[in-house]
Amino acid sequence: MTGQPVGDIAARAVPGTRSEARLLVPALMFIALVVATVASLGTPLITSVATSLHVPLGSAQWTLTVPLLSGAVATPVLGRLGAGPHRRAAILATLAVVVAGSALTVLPLPFGWLLAGRALQGIGLGLTALMMGVARDHLPEERSGAVIALLSVVSIIGAGIGYPLAALLAEVGGVRAAYGLGLVVTAAALLTAWRSVPHAAEGRSAQLDVAGAVVLAAALLLVLLLAGDRNLWSRHLAVAAGLAVVAVVLLYGWTVIELRSTAPLVDVRAVRHPAVAGANLAMFVGGIGMYLLLTLITRYAQTAPGAGYGFGLTTFVAGLVLIPFSVLGFVAGKLTQKVRTRIADPLLLAGGAVVVGVGFALFAADRSNLTELFAVMGVLGFGVGGFSAAMPGVILAVTPRSETSSAMSVNYVVRSVGYSLGSAVGGLILATGTGPGRLFPDDRAYTTAALVGIGAMAITTLTSLDLARRGTG
Structure with a gap:
């Protein structure tokens, strides 16, 4: 591959009317937001699931892990189907599966059925890459890039929306009511897709x-x-x-x-392109750091003051700490689109990584009051939003239009693995800093984790700068 996309021979089907074209973008955004929000519902509900269904906390943790697992497995498969002529059918079928999973989480069934429902919900995480393929095929060239970047951002900030809503519903109506939110919004997403997603332009064979x-x-x-x-x-x-x-x-x-x-599931030769490989490396290491800070802040905010730190926030109030993350993440995504014509995407990746690193530094330096946590979360959101908005541009600059869904699905798998490692690394550092017989880790463990995060973002920054030096993106 060279800097110009090759093999771009797909016919570009355009929605039949101006009204249809206008409705397509909000429809794509809504679907991406729904699947991200539903996948995040497990985070604030772990304790509620453990108490209401009488299972250990370790078992309840799987309500968060299982959708991540099923999403990572389903994403490359859906990316492959999204490159063929049956993309619309794949989108509708996947959303139908997600709705069925959402129903299982609401029904008063044993814990095993709840896990099965969460696994089905996680399959929807593969849809964001397909939404990007739809945008690139059916929107004008000058607009599709901006929409794809915002889809990447929306898939991040969904967690900031789902967390406080799920926590509030759990406090008011119990864990099943919280999961009921997922059933309502996924059913709405299925209806939206059925009405708004056009048939795919001709792409490569849909053979799996x-x-x-x-x-x-x-x-x-x-x-x-x-x-x-x-x-x-x-x-x-x-x-x-x-x-x-x-x-x-x-x-x-x-x-x-x-x-x-x-008919490969993923075009491995394309993934080995320096720009794509470098972007995926930056996403992997950056994902570790980003999710590490996100989990540190929410856990710190909910720690009882008796531990010598923390604020003892309820799940719902702790969820409100994510609002600056979502708001500033969206703002950063919009701003990134305005400066992309003057600043190369790899440099924007590096800038986002630096901002996240600053968030780690602020958290390490002082976290003595709640205002500082809100500020750190806002900085994190701004960095993650800018980073996420720039990422598709680096990859798609050297990717044929017909391979959009497949290329971005690989990036999303890399991100999922990075997020999982970030959560694991954070938990390991805090566990190591928890003394014998103590329930909470020492405050210094949070500082240690923050320093590890700064190191991860430094690597991400250097990788992104190397991409810029090579002139990729």
Whole structure:
């Protein structure tokens, strides 16, 4: 590949009327926002699930982990289907599955059914890449880039919307009422997609590489399990190391399968392009840092003051701390679009990483009052928003139009793995800083975690600057 997209021979179908074109953009934004919000519903409800369904906290934690796992597995498969002529059918079928999963979370069924419902909801995380493919195919060139960037931002800030809403509903009506929010909005998203998403332009064959999908699914399941289960490493180190080796072997085998396939799940050769590989590396390391800070702040805010720090906030009030994250993330996404004509996307990536690093530094320096946490969360949102808005531009600048969904689905898988590792790293550092017989970690553990986050964002910044030096994006 070179700096100009190659193989861009897909016919671009345009919505039939101006009204349809105007409705397409808000429809895409709404669908992306819904799937991100629904996936985040598990975060504030872990304690409520444990108490109301009488399961251990470790088991309740799977209501957050399972959708991430199913989303990581489904995303590349949906990205492949989204590159073919059956994209609309894939979108509608996926949303129907998400609605069915949402119904399972609401019904008064045993805990296992709740986990099954959350797994079905997580499949929807693969839809954002398909929304980007729709935007690139059906919107004018000068507008599609801005919409794709905002889709990337919307998929991030959905967590900031879902967290306080779910927490409020849980306090008022219980955990099933909170999950009821997911059922309502996913049903609305399905109706919106049915009315607004056009048929795909001609793309490559929709034939699915089943062998590649199965091997990749197994590898990703192992990677995310190893990233999310800290007890496995602390109590069964030999087993964890063995599973890590198996995951590496599976990923290598998957790469060989894709290179030999006539209809690969992912165009591995395209992923190896310096711009795409560098962007995915920046997303991976940056995702670790971004999610690490997000989890640090929410956990710190809810810690009882008896630990010597923290504010003892309820789940709902702690969720309100995410509002600056969502608002400033959206603002940063809009601003990024206005300056992209003057500043290269890799430099914007580096700028976003620097801002997130500043958020870590502020958190490490002083977190003695709630106002400072709101400020740090706002800085984090601004950095994440700018970073997310710039990311698609780096990848799509060297990606054929027909491969939009597939290329961005890989980036989203990388982001999911990075987020999982960020959560695991944060939990490991805080667990290490928790003394024998103590319920809460020492305050210094938060400072240590913040310093690790600064290191991650420094690596992300340097990777992005290297992309800019090479003239990519």
